[in-house]
Amino acid sequence: MLAATVRVTGDIDLAEECVQDAYARALTTWGTGGIPEKPGAWLTTVARRRAIDLARRDSVRARTLPLLVEPVGSEPGAVEVAEIIDDRLRLMFTCCHPAIGSEAQVALTLRLLCGLTTAEVARAFLVSESTMAARITRAKKKIAMARIPFRVPPVTELPTRIDAVLSVVHVLYSTGHTAPAGADLIRRDLVERSLDLARVLRTLLPDNADVAGLLALVLLTDARRPSRLGDDGRLVLLPDQDRTRWDRTAIREGVALVREALARRPPGRFALMAAIAAVHAQAPSWEATDWTEIVGIYDLLVAIWPSPVVALNRAVAVGLAQGPGAGLVALDALGDEPLLATYSYLASARADFLRQLGRRADARMAYEEALLLSENAVERAFLEDRLGQLEH
Amino acid sequence: MAEYLILIYGDESAPELRDVEATNIMMKGHQEFGERNAAALRGGNALQPTSTATSVRQDAAGGFVVTDGAFAETKEALGGYYLVEAADLDEALALAKQVPMPSGGVEVRPIRTFD
Numbered sequence: 001m002l003a004a005t006v007r008v009t010g011d012i013d014l015a016e017e018c019v020q021d022a023y024a025r026a027l028t029t030w031g032t033g034g035i036p037e038k039p040g041a042w043l044t045t046v047a048r049r050r051a052i053d054l055a056r057r058d059s060v061r062a063r064t065l066p067l068l069v070e071p072v073g074s075e076p077g078a079v080e081v082a083e084i085i086d087d088r089l090r091l092m093f094t095c096c097h098p099a100i101g102s103e104a105q106v107a108l109t110l111r112l113l114c115g116l117t118t119a120e121v122a123r124a125f126l127v128s129e130s131t132m133a134a135r136i137t138r139a140k141k142k143i144a145m146a147r148i149p150f151r152v153p154p155v156t157e158l159p160t161r162i163d164a165v166l167s168v169v170h171v172l173y174s175t176g177h178t179a180p181a182g183a184d185l186i187r188r189d190l191v192e193r194s195l196d197l198a199r200v201l202r203t204l205l206p207d208n209a210d211v212a213g214l215l216a217l218v219l220l221t222d223a224r225r226p227s228r229l230g231d232d233g234r235l236v237l238l239p240d241q242d243r244t245r246w247d248r249t250a251i252r253e254g255v256a257l258v259r260e261a262l263a264r265r266p267p268g269r270f271a272l273m274a275a276i277a278a279v280h281a282q283a284p285s286w287e288a289t290d291w292t293e294i295v296g297i298y299d300l301l302v303a304i305w306p307s308p309v310v311a312l313n314r315a316v317a318v319g320l321a322q323g324p325g326a327g328l329v330a331l332d333a334l335g336d337e338p339l340l341a342t343y344s345y346l347a348s349a350r351a352d353f354l355r356q357l358g359r360r361a362d363a364r365m366a367y368e369e370a371l372l373l374s375e376n377a378v379e380r381a382f383l384e385d386r387l388g389q390l391e392h
Numbered sequence: 393m394a395e396y397l398i399l400i401y402g403d404e405s406a407p408e409l410r411d412v413e414a415t416n417i418m419m420k421g422h423q424e425f426g427e428r429n430a431a432a433l434r435g436g437n438a439l440q441p442t443s444t445a446t447s448v449r450q451d452a453a454g455g456f457v458v459t460d461g462a463f464a465e466t467k468e469a470l471g472g473y474y475l476v477e478a479a480d481l482d483e484a485l486a487l488a489k490q491v492p493m494p495s496g497g498v499e500v501r502p503i504r505t506f507d
Contacts, residue, residue: 149480
């Protein structure tokens with residue numbers, strides 16, 4: 001809805017106001033006249049009309065802002081689905097414009113396109129909420145003042161502009177895959193939106209290996225979704241997941257895309273991450289997983305993408321390939337990384353290796369540290385379980 | 393449409409600046425830039441080196457402190473500018489990429505308008 005309104009206002013803050021106005025009108029109108037058939041489309045139309053109204057009334061704004069006013073269907077609800085996807089894509093390329101810093105790009109997209117709160121975005125980035133709020137405000141100002149256009153770049157510029165967009169879709173997926181805070185482990189809306197966006201990008205750029213890699217990664221990881229939660233709502237980790245519940249259609253599609261993405265040399269980071277997911281997806285069981293192969297792919301990945309989180313995952317894979325002692329050594333090498341200091345997975349991975357080594361007191365401390373750092377209720381329940389098992 | 397200032401930064405100690413042929417190439421580059429983008433150009437000038445600059449700051453007592461030199465001492469100094477008109481940042485950046493920049497780069501800043 002915001003994306004469609006921004007196209008009319010050419011101004012993000014104004015569009016946000018118009019959307020709020022539309023909700024306010026819905027409260028009064030729907031109360032007396034009932035909820036319309038397509039509430040989302042109704043709200044979008046009302047918000048866009050409000051934007052057009054404001055633009056006409058405010059002649060100063062009309063003169064200084066890039067107005068791309070289009071005729072709007074006479075009936076609320078006339079906004080076409082294709083048009084909504086276009087608007088989202090347009091807003092996405094705006095949020096991911098090279099004139100905006102890469103950290104702000106992802107933050108802005110999550111905030112504006114996916115409706116995450118500033119606190120949620122801050123947690124996804126391992127920074128404080130005030131830092132994130134300042135970053136988002138600054139980026140919004142830059143878009144308005146420097147007049148960063150709302151459009152999908154021409155075909156000739158697409159290859160150079162696409163990487164930022166792909167990173168954003170990936171962070172979006174990761175955030176939905178394990179929600180940083182809240183009662184649910186998985187935010188289905190975010191996962192599905194990232195899958196939609198990845199598919200739209202694939203349609204737009206069918207020959208791009210990075211796009212294929214990203215779509216493969218999302219499909220292969222999401223194929224495990226049905227088995228990640230037990231019947232009691234508890235987190236089930238990969239070793240204990242019921243692999244018969246994995247989505248085989250998604251896996252087939254994902255594996256074919258991985259092959260396509262790996263055909264390019266050197267393979268990109270999404271292709272490599274998807275390749276790791278493909279090894280898991282095709283392994284008959286946790287024990288029968290080819291961990292040496294996975295460590296090998298992580299080595300390639302760390303070389304092209306030196307992210308502390310990737311290094312953490314590699315260390316965990318080393319533990320699985322070579323035993324918990326080797327894993328602990330690899331994890332402890334990351335202990336000084338400031339970005340990981342507040343990241344619960346480092347503590348919980350250490351706790352697991354310590355438990356396997358029989359170092360119960362150290363494991364208990366590590367689980368307690370992980371509990372302090374995790375705000376996802378399902379993850380916390382899992383950690384408490386593990387901690388409880390240690391007491392016996 | 394909006395106006396943008398393209399600020400041209402360069403290393404004043406770059407050897408090309410004392411090379412006649414390199415200077416001619418750069419001048420020719422600017423001439424071509426001007427001809428190619430005449431419709432968008434609103435103004436522009438080359439500046440004398442920062443050794444000719446004088447900075448004026450106001451002090452706490454309301455007086456002025458006048459000092460020799462540029463406002464900020466950096467390796468790349470402001471050497472010239474273009475004032476251009478463009479529909480949006482992408483258009484302004486497309487212009488900026490055509491400016492000769494042998495030993496530095498350009499900064500693109502939107503012009504603020506007051507109503």
